[in-house]
Amino acid sequence: MAHDVRIVTEAELRRVIGLDRGLVDVIEKAFAALAGEGVVMPPILSMALEEANGEVDVKTAYLPGFDGFAIKVSPGFFDNPKLGLASLNGLMILFSARTGLVEALFLDNGYLTDIRTAAAGAVAARHLAPKEVETAAVLGTGVQARLQMQAAHLERPFGRVLVWGRDADKAGTCASDLQEALGVEAEVVGDPAEAVARSQLVVTTTPAREPLVTAEMLHPGLHVTAMGSDQAGKNEVAAEALVAADLYVADRVAQCETAGELASARAKGLMTGLLPELGEVVTGAAAGRTSGDQVTICDLTGTGAQDTAIASHVAALLQGGATGTVIRA
């Protein structure tokens, strides 16, 4: 009965995996698998701890062709910064898809989630952004603002980035960080409208509850990836903008209609038809961008499929090596 479990910390993980095109390929494969037969991805388990201003989400997915499946636990405790702690934490557990035995524990404090989330943005850019992007913009100034611009830059090596945030100081820091990390010109802009107007690729990374991107802001040759909304009530892109776009793509319709941009549209009785998913665009079952002047929008809520894919990938990278601690359980 006893079996070996490999336990790997955030510091150890950071040494073996980062946000690069290899990871984007891995996450692209996860989306392709999601579009195929035999996938099992249950609804997200979510629990609110109101007293602590916290919530915890659990995601998982079984993908045919993967030897393991991940269960990912993401606590978000939003008073933590007052205690000098990060708001987001958590871990991933990799199980054998054949026996259900625990194979590895990734005590990543949310690191793997951060990079697999950014990699999904890169997959969206790969299939939906205009071929040429001179200027990209990001709304929001946190970890994902930085990572999403790094991810987009892997696929569309733009020369200028515009940053908008409610807090101008934080926007300034984010802009200079991006300038240094990507070697691009970076500029803080005064409002979302200017950011969108001057860009071909926009990523929204905020917890906004009132839309930042409206239908009026859309212009030919624009791609928007909205990744900030992950629960009912959050809304970064106006319902009318989803309708006005030439193409709306969900990471998973069943999630986007309850937790993504689609939720607000559905609440208004809009966007009720059959909608394509990113995996279908990856496999070619649905069309992606077909011309340079289209407006495309991708709605990312984060899927258990990405967790299973990155956890399996990390396990393969570590196989046979000495990284981490092995415990006989």
Added chain:
Amino acid sequence: MAHDVRIVTEAELRRVIGLDRGLVDVIEKAFAALAGEGVVMPPILSMALEEANGEVDVKTAYLPGFDGFAIKVSPGFFDNPKLGLASLNGLMILFSARTGLVEALFLDNGYLTDIRTAAAGAVAARHLAPKEVETAAVLGTGVQARLQMQAAHLERPFGRVLVWGRDADKAGTCASDLQEALGVEAEVVGDPAEAVARSQLVVTTTPAREPLVTAEMLHPGLHVTAMGSDQAGKNEVAAEALVAADLYVADRVAQCETAGELASARAKGLMTGLLPELGEVVTGAAAGRTSGDQVTICDLTGTGAQDTAIASHVAALLQGGATGTVIRA
């Protein structure tokens, strides 16, 4: 950001915690908390892996007054015995309810689940079984058959145990194991009817899909705990028996009506009124057994509250000690 995570294996856990009245008190407190205000217990996340004849369940609960909450992952892979592995496995993760940080990982392979499940049977016996139990019976011959009789014996020290199982050899082994463990007379019986007829306390521990206990078998002064059903389609006690009993008690009505004995009754349009929960019986908000000749039935599906309670209890037992491996994550 880095913080210490204590990792404890099954073998280490078995040395610090077992099935005793102290644990029954802990689990009784969990049920009491479930009956109070401020509990958050989301629906169970469940994923089937049909190719591997497997399933995985994730349970959690936040209980006010507890410093931590557990997330428990229970894989059940029913072809594992062909590979020389146990069907049931899993782990529990204990998080701080204040910060969401991982505090401990219990790589218990299902051991903590086994004993917290048995302890719930003891809580049911404590509040619902007749004061005097001479003969107890168990339907089923697996791990829970043994543990449930040990648990019942803590509360009602019966002198004879009857064992029924579909496989007479396994029933014989289970009976001799119980005879040795409890120092009681043990006897294999030929059918569930005989087991029920001769007993004052019956525990059903099977994956039956057709009821084993029918209304006709009920007799004055009988208590039945049904703990085998944990998903739709399983059914150990006939709907008509639930109706005929003087008192039906659920561990959690919202779970029993989809995964417990109550599900089959509800499908027949029976048992549709307000029903008491075990925690309400514990706190006195609902009546338990009020006379020796009543027939009582308790429906146990297993709650995240029990996981949070036992994980918190184990963490307290280990505090300051050297058990397990501490990893700085």
